Amino acid sequence: MESGAGSRDPGIPIPDSRLPIPDAFQRPLGSLRLSVTDRCNMRCGYCMPEEHYVWLPRESLLSFEELDRLAGIFHRLGVRKVRLTGGEPLLRHGLPRLIGMLARRDLVDLALTTNGILLGDHAAALRDAGLRRITVSLDTLRPDRMRAFARTDRHGEVLRGIAAARSAGFRSIKLNSVIVRGFNDDEVADLLAFAGAGDLELRYIEYMDVGGATRWRREDVVTRAELLDTIRRRFGAPEPVPDPGNPHAPAERFRLPDGTRFGIIASVTAPFCGSCDRSRVTADGTWFTCLYAERGVDLREPLRMGADDETIATLIEATWTARSDRGAEDRLRMLERGVLYQVEGLRQDPHREMHTRGG
Numbered sequence: 001m002e003s004g005a006g007s008r009d010p011g012i013p014i015p016d017s018r019l020p021i022p023d024a025f026q027r028p029l030g031s032l033r034l035s036v037t038d039r040c041n042m043r044c045g046y047c048m049p050e051e052h053y054v055w056l057p058r059e060s061l062l063s064f065e066e067l068d069r070l071a072g073i074f075h076r077l078g079v080r081k082v083r084l085t086g087g088e089p090l091l092r093h094g095l096p097r098l099i100g101m102l103a104r105r106d107l108v109d110l111a112l113t114t115n116g117i118l119l120g121d122h123a124a125a126l127r128d129a130g131l132r133r134i135t136v137s138l139d140t141l142r143p144d145r146m147r148a149f150a151r152t153d154r155h156g157e158v159l160r161g162i163a164a165a166r167s168a169g170f171r172s173i174k175l176n177s178v179i180v181r182g183f184n185d186d187e188v189a190d191l192l193a194f195a196g197a198g199d200l201e202l203r204y205i206e207y208m209d210v211g212g213a214t215r216w217r218r219e220d221v222v223t224r225a226e227l228l229d230t231i232r233r234r235f236g237a238p239e240p241v242p243d244p245g246n247p248h249a250p251a252e253r254f255r256l257p258d259g260t261r262f263g264i265i266a267s268v269t270a271p272f273c274g275s276c277d278r279s280r281v282t283a284d285g286t287w288f289t290c291l292y293a294e295r296g297v298d299l300r301e302p303l304r305m306g307a308d309d310e311t312i313a314t315l316i317e318a319t320w321t322a323r324s325d326r327g328a329e330d331r332l333r334m335l336e337r338g339v340l341y342q343v344e345g346l347r348q349d350p351h352r353e354m355h356t357r358g359g
């Protein structure tokens with residue numbers, strides 16, 4: 001049951017001329033990832049490889065009204081792109097109602113990242129509620145591999161979910177594939193062929209050493225250069241597709257000779273911190289200005305203690321203005337690079353988990 005709108009301030013005196021709000025490196029406060037749950041119905045090896053997890057207390061999760069109110073405050077501060085994440089966001093009961101609330105705001109982009117298992121049941125309701133863009137994680141075309149790597153035998157449901165999204169009228173469907181050596185690096189070209197045949201845009205993601213990646217090893221990262229080489233050998237030379245209208249996009253985009261487009265998010269070997277306009281709110285209202293940030297800012301406390309919108313906006317603005325995070329670049333400079341956190345460190349603070357931060 002969602003409840004608790006808290007106090008609203010009808011207007012925050014931040015004139016448009018002050019937008020966008022720059023951080024310490026002149027990066028604007030531009031896009032926001034809102035996590036709606038830390039739970040997931042998969043256990044991908046690059047994110048949740050352990051048997052047991054410490055979950056956020058249920059009473060700490062923000063209600064839809066609280067999430068929408070926060071989105072409104074961020075919107076007034078210049079955020080025009082919102083992506084709903086998890087965990088697996090479709091595990092949050094009644095999600096289309098939140099989509100409907102957010103869709104009423106003047107956003108340029110409202111998107112959702114899902115593992116696709118529940119998409120078949122919800123695609124039409126999400127579309128009706130106002131969602132326009134969906135990204136589905138699909139790391140392998142082989143059900144046996146998904147069973148071994150993500151501990152689920154619901155591969156068929158993911159494929160049905162993608163088909164349901166298409167039938168529901170979603171025109172922009174992306175696939176995200178994290179490529180891990182020894183797991184799915186022999187499927188790099190097959191995944192692209194699958195995406196091209198279904199008019200889906202595939203984005204390869206380098207295996208990152210974030211939060212829950214407790215088995216991460218440098219040698220398991222399949223690099224941007226390796227990906228491009230594999231693709232060139234199967235399909236011919238890809239050519240870069242500049243995207244000047246989207247200077248903060250994390251993916252570098254390419255086009256194959258047959259016109260198929262794809263992207264690479266080279267977070268490990270070619271970090272894009274210099275143009276990063278992204279921040280993340282966890283399902284319990286902790287705001288992180290970088291995926292690698294050690295600590296976040298508690299926005300739930302002021303929300304629930306009766307702070308007005310202007311007070312919360314001032315806190316967000318002051319935090320963003322001081323932001324100097326360049327987490328992936330800092331990691332790239334490390335000579336001895338291993339996992340970011342050991343399991344014990346994650347158990348002490350579940351906010352360090354990638355499935356809590358929204359990836």
Ligand code: SF4
Binds near residue numbers: 277
């Ligand atoms: S590491 Fe941090 S600053 Fe760099 S791109 Fe990722 S979220 Fe942005």
